[in-house]
Amino acid sequence: MTASTQEMADMRTYNVVILGIGFLFIFTAFTTCGNIEQTVVKSLDNATFTGSGYHSLGIIYGVFSLANLLALTVVPVLGPRFTMFFSGILYSGYIAVFITPSTWSFYFTSVLIGIGAALLWTAQGYFLLENSDVTTINRNTGIFWALLQCSMLFGNLYVYLGWKGKTEISDQDRKVMFIALLVTSVLGTLSFLILRKSPLLEEEVLPEEEGRPLLSVHLIYKQRATSAIMEAKKDFKTILCLFRTKTILLLSICMAYTGLELSFCSGVYGTCIGATTHFGDEAKALIGISGIVVGFGEIVGGGLFGLVLKNSRFRRTSVVFLGMVVHFVAFYLIFLSIPDDAPVVFHTSPLHTPYMSPSVFIAMLCSFLLGLGDSCFNTQLYSILGCIYMDQSAPAFAIFKFVQSIFAAMAFFYSGYVLLSWQLLVMVVLGFTGTLCFFVVEKAQNTLAESHSEHYSGSCAQSQRGVGL
Secondary structure: OOOOHHHHHHHHHHHHHHHHHHHHHHHHHHHHHHHHHHHHHHHOOOOOOOOOHHHHHHHHHHHHHHHHHHHHHHHHHHOHHHHHHHHHHHHHHHHHHOOOOOHHHHHHHHHHHHHHHHHHHHHHHHHHHHOOOOOOHHHHHHHHHHHHHOHHHHHHHHHHHHHOOOOOOOHHHHHHHHHHHHHHHHHHHHHHHHOOOOHHHHHHHOOOOOOOOOHHHHHHHHHHHHHHHHHHHHHHHHHHHHHOOHHHHHHHHHHHHHHHHHHHHHHHHHHHHHHOHHHHHHHHHHHHHHHHHHHHHHHHHHHHHHHHOOOOOOOHHHHHHHHHHHHHHHHHHHHHHOOOOOOOOOOOOOOOOOOOOOOHHHHHHHHHHHHHHHHHHHHHHHHHHHHHOHHHHHHHHHHHHHHHHHHHHHHHHHHOOOOHHHHHHHHHHHHHHHHHHHHHHHHHHHHHHHHOOOOOOOOHHHHHHHOOO
């Protein structure tokens, strides 16, 4: 039975909202976990546990980068709803490990959640497109991302309220925290069960004829699997071809930088704040506030650049340059005010004295600047990739996530051994180089657009001028 146009629109809106709520709950749990897990690991009163939060996050991002190709084949076969539910179970399993931690389960679930992340985000893209059309895709994407960004706020606020005034995280504090996060993640996972099938898919899979042989269903899934494998092979060949182009090689430097600063924003900086004894009894609670402020910087940046890009005086290079400056200011203030050994101390307190007395205001200002700068780089990389590779967008964005995740994994692995000043220096060098490479690519695209202005009228070149990308 064919649904009316209004019923179909309402169902799609319902699906997008539930999708956003599911991700809100799951990433409230996971983002909060990533922000505090190294601090939690350092506070464990368990002589047999030898795991590292940095290493766990490194495994997650490393496996995630490699599992993306697998996800391209699996999601079309299993369907996005079941895939997201299954991935949510893997996320919840990772959170549950912290209630009664052991080294083997900690690292094993790190591998599983890396696979789950690749499946989850690929399925999200499929499901969002299934429930959108050319007139609703921008609205639906906005609804989804607005709900997702709120995940930075609630879990970190709970960390602040739960850990306020505590210099050490007891076993009871840890269990209460992660039971709450586990319940949150499970609720997000269960929400995927109330998603509805897209009306078009129902018509495709469920035929009008009564008593259609069961074999036809088997053939449908066989055709889906064959089609998915062929499409994955095609995308993989395209990825290899793109990797050899000058444009992607130059942009890869900028992509690599976003991986380093992603690891710093999402795990290292919060750990540094929690290890800074100058903050006294508030140090552990400030990890939560820092996560909130980073999220606020991301939200402000996303909204600001959405308005700025409507002004023709601003281009992608302006936003990327702003991101570089904002990050370098944050790095300099962190270098001056956070102990140099804050990322590497384990059971002891930092021994190095910073150049200036740590300030809560400066620490939170740096959190905001880190989030703001991150949105500068990521939004403009998405913009330039979408403009240059309109016909090869999936392989281009797969390269972006691959490079970003690999370098995030590398950064998490060395963060527990390298002093803060050296970590900041690596990011400064790569950030400056990546920004220059971005400028070279943008200039080449502008030159190409000007030389073919008639050919590109109304398409990418016009969007670069009229929209100010």
